[in-house]
Amino acid sequence: MLKGKHILLGISGGIAAYKAASLASSLVKQHADVHVVMTENATKLISPVVFDSLTGNKTSIDTFDRNYEHKVEHIALATLADLVIVAPATANVIAKFANGLADDMLTTTVLACRCPKICAPAMNTGMYDNPVTQDNIDKLRHYGWEIVEPADGYLACGTSGKGRMPEADQLLEVCLHALRHEHDMEGMKVLVTAGPTREAIDPVRFLTNHSTGKMGYEVAKAATARGAEVTLVSGPVELTPPPYMDVVNVMSARDMFEEVTSRAGEQDIIIKAAAVADYRPADVASDKIKKSGNDDDLTLQLERTDDILAYLGVHKKDGQILCGFSMETKDLLENSRKKLEKKNLDIIAANSLTTEGAGFGVNTNVLTLITKDGQEELPLMSKAEAADRLLDEILKLR
């Protein structure tokens, strides 16, 4: 998805430099042409050979190294770059960028760049909180840099606090967002649901399903990248909350019903990728259920949950697009079309648990997009691509 894009990945001498290897690899997997520029200190933490190998381009470190393919390397790299991301950015390199200092390959190259720039600060909390650093970061913002806030957590110096560099997948999202130019969903409000729900049995146990939330998260990320204002209502998943959207975390089908229906009226598009429980325990025990006497069996009485999508279908506002997901183990198309009609949907994305490469937990899917007037079978593709294809189809319906 980054085919033809030249990305300059700047790495300064923070311990998070090791995470830059995953970022370089993720960018290359998106077909970007990645040029890495490291500070001397960064090379003491991770070898430039790692980046040479991952990117297929020679890592630049020394401004006076004559062994380059371009004549004035830092200017050539700066002219080529569509995007700069400096990750990790130390307090020192941020201070240099903020004040226009250019005393090594990274700072000279970045100073010459006219493209969008992203900075991911990573350092000890004291250094980060220091007003000098904060002023420098504000200066970068003023000069048009995008700053990726560091996360809270355990730091290499042995303390805990703000200063951790976000993981590579999150930085990749920031890059994709910065480079996305076809904002064909600008101004649209989109609500996406993702993940499973948990229905409590007692304070210890719950009923759930195998949904990991991957498909819904990809849909939410794709809509955000296309300029939509996205609300992601997510059941409990192991995924990192994506940037640039309002993430609402829920547990049960009842929570999801409330969070979705209270926001539904203002949405242009609602995409329900969540695997919502159809039944929940009729009574939730207030204490842990103990094994009683010699009883071998325990019977749980279940009651129906509210069908969120069916409710949305009844209360659909004019022009709103409703999209459901349907997961089946047999009679996929027939059952999915029935759901489309019964729930008054505009489109339903059907996937079968028995198709190889489709279903829970994997990064790929095989979707059939069913509308009132037809259906389109998509081949096996990544969930990210499938999300984009689904959005293309939804935009055609509008």
Ligand code: CTP
């Ligand atoms: N859905 C919902 N609320 C529920 C159950 C399902 O909003 N209580 C939504 C799902 O998010 C999905 C669609 O309905 O988008 C289809 O869900 P699925 O479980 O496949 O179908 P059901 O209509 O529940 O039918 P069945 O379980 O009988 O297959």
